[in-house]
Amino acid sequence: EIIAALETFFGPKPLAGKRAIVTGGPTHEPIDPVRYIGNRSSGKLGNAIATALADLGAEVHLVTGPTNQPDPVGVRVTHIETTREMLAAVEGALPADILICNAAVADWRPATEAGQKLKKQAGGMPPALALQENPDILATLSRHAQRPALVVGFAAETENVIEHATSKLSRKGCDWILANDVSPERGVFGGDSTTIHLITQDGHEDWPTLPKGDVGRRLASRITDHFAQRSQS
Amino acid sequence: EIIAALETFFGPKPLAGKRAIVTGGPTHEPIDPVRYIGNRSSGKLGNAIATALADLGAEVHLVTGPTNQPDPVGVRVTHIETTREMLAAVEGALPADILICNAAVADWRPATEAGQKLKKQAGGMPPALALQENPDILATLSRHAQRPALVVGFAAETENVIEHATSKLSRKGCDWILANDVSPERGVFGGDSTTIHLITQDGHEDWPTLPKGDVGRRLASRITDHFAQRSQS
Numbered sequence: 442e443i444i445a446a447l448e449t450f451f452g453p454k455p456l457a458g459k460r461a462i463v464t465g466g467p468t469h470e471p472i473d474p475v476r477y478i479g480n481r482s483s484g485k486l487g488n489a490i491a492t493a494l495a496d497l498g499a500e501v502h503l504v505t506g507p508t509n510q511p512d513p514v515g516v517r518v519t520h521i522e523t524t525r526e527m528l529a530a531v532e533g534a535l536p537a538d539i540l541i542c543n544a545a546v547a548d549w550r551p552a553t554e555a556g557q558k559l560k561k562q563a564g565g566m567p568p569a570l571a572l573q574e575n576p577d578i579l580a581t582l583s584r585h586a587q588r589p590a591l592v593v594g595f596a597a598e599t600e601n602v603i604e605h606a607t608s609k610l611s612r613k614g615c616d617w618i619l620a621n622d623v624s625p626e627r628g629v630f631g632g633d634s635t636t637i638h639l640i641t642q643d644g645h646e647d648w649p650t651l652p653k654g655d656v657g658r659r660l661a662s663r664i665t666d667h668f669a670q671r672s673q674s
Numbered sequence: 675e676i677i678a679a680l681e682t683f684f685g686p687k688p689l690a691g692k693r694a695i696v697t698g699g700p701t702h703e704p705i706d707p708v709r710y711i712g713n714r715s716s717g718k719l720g721n722a723i724a725t726a727l728a729d730l731g732a733e734v735h736l737v738t739g740p741t742n743q744p745d746p747v748g749v750r751v752t753h754i755e756t757t758r759e760m761l762a763a764v765e766g767a768l769p770a771d772i773l774i775c776n777a778a779v780a781d782w783r784p785a786t787e788a789g790q791k792l793k794k795q796a797g798g799m800p801p802a803l804a805l806q807e808n809p810d811i812l813a814t815l816s817r818h819a820q821r822p823a824l825v826v827g828f829a830a831e832t833e834n835v836i837e838h839a840t841s842k843l844s845r846k847g848c849d850w851i852l853a854n855d856v857s858p859e860r861g862v863f864g865g866d867s868t869t870i871h872l873i874t875q876d877g878h879e880d881w882p883t884l885p886k887g888d889v890g891r892r893l894a895s896r897i898t899d900h901f902a903q904r905s906q907s
Contacts, residue, residue, distance in 0.1 A: 472711070475713050475714055475830060475832075475856060476780070478709060479709070480710070481710070509742045547709070558856070569804055569805065570803040570805060571802055572802065574794070599791045
């Protein structure tokens with residue numbers, strides 16, 4: 442482990458001078474002071490990506506929802522709870538060359554947040570929870586006046602993974618989508634490995650099942666190649 | 675710390691021979707394979723209560739929702755996610771002399787759980803989330819054929835704490851309610867201290883603000899006194 446740390450420390454820094462923003466973890470959307478709508482993201486992959494980019498020399502700003510994970514070292518970290526807070530933090534971190542939207546943001550939030558805890562009424566009906574759409578961080582940043590040169594989104598899908606992710610790529614206007622299958626029988630949420638399909642304008646690459654740390658390093662390496670090709674062309 | 679452990683180990687065991695069930699943590703109610711409704715319980719207080727009862731010699735079975743806390747030692751632990759799973763686990767742990775319902779269970783769950791991840795539709799309205807009432811673990815066990823001799827509930831309130839908790843005591847049919855004020859400005863959820871009001875048939879006691887470990891020990895000590903008085907009368 443010490444040798445690995447030394448290799449990283451003295452290793453090549455092909456992303457030196459590049460600024461990267463990484464989002465990770467879930468968002469929590471409050472229903473009332475006690476309850477919220479959340480999702481099963483552990484935050485492990487976002488942290489792994491932030492670490493891998495920093496290891497290659499990028500200046501990394503991680504914007505993360507509530508997770509159990511320790512903050513990665515060598516990375517600036519902003520903690521947020523809601524999707525709206527995450528968007529504001531990402532915009533506040535601009536300009537950047539690279540944006541990786543890995544967080545599992547909530548598409549919807551409760552339309553109103555109750556100031557007091559909602560009470561069960563004897564014999565009363567349960568409340569129906571009206572939802573409203575959250576801002577779309579990936580689409581917003583893909584069309585932003587200060588759009589980063591490389592915008593990467595994630596798609597957590599439970600069916601038709603490649604088809605849904607390819608459609609997401611063009612709909613959002615981002616450059617790459619990393620798609621993974623999170624159907625319950627795969628057990629990816631909270632797990633340590635994941636199977637990624639990288640969708641670009643040119644098609645898709647199927648990566649083998651990898652530990653999340655390796656996914657972070659493979660993505661960072663792919664990003665290095667991308668910028669190397671751009672500077673040659 | 676070693677001396678404290680030895681004192682506990684060689685200390686008096688006034689609850690020896692008593693069986694206790696403790697519920698702790700939040701419950702998660704799935705909306706779809708990815709999303710859920712949760713609440714802000716950290717699980718710290720449930721673990722502290724389970725540990726304190728075990729330290730006084732009780733045979734403790736902790737039924738807990740998803741938390742970041744390590745399982746307490748010397749205690750049997752069952753992990754569950756939903757309120758219905760928690761009720762089944764508590765009933766499966768009967769008979770018991772003591773039941774402490776500390777978990778922050780969800781009053782409601784989504785009326786239907788989607789088998790696939792709900793998708794945002796372009797231009798479509800967000801879904802309205804229909805809710806249905808969950809089983810009431812505290813009320814169910816307070817009227818159970820195998821009702822434990824001492825049933826203790828918790829009330830997390832954001833306003834009119836004593837009044838709401840006293841009403842809850844008679845409505846649920848339990849013996850004691852431990853009420854605490856969780857209004858956002860108090861910051862109890864996830865924090866290490868809490869201010870408890872113990873509501874009994876005879877009125878209420880206001881405890882000072884205490885670390886959660888001390889709340890567990892004070893409750894265990896109060897339970898010891900309760901059983902000592904019963905055996906004398």
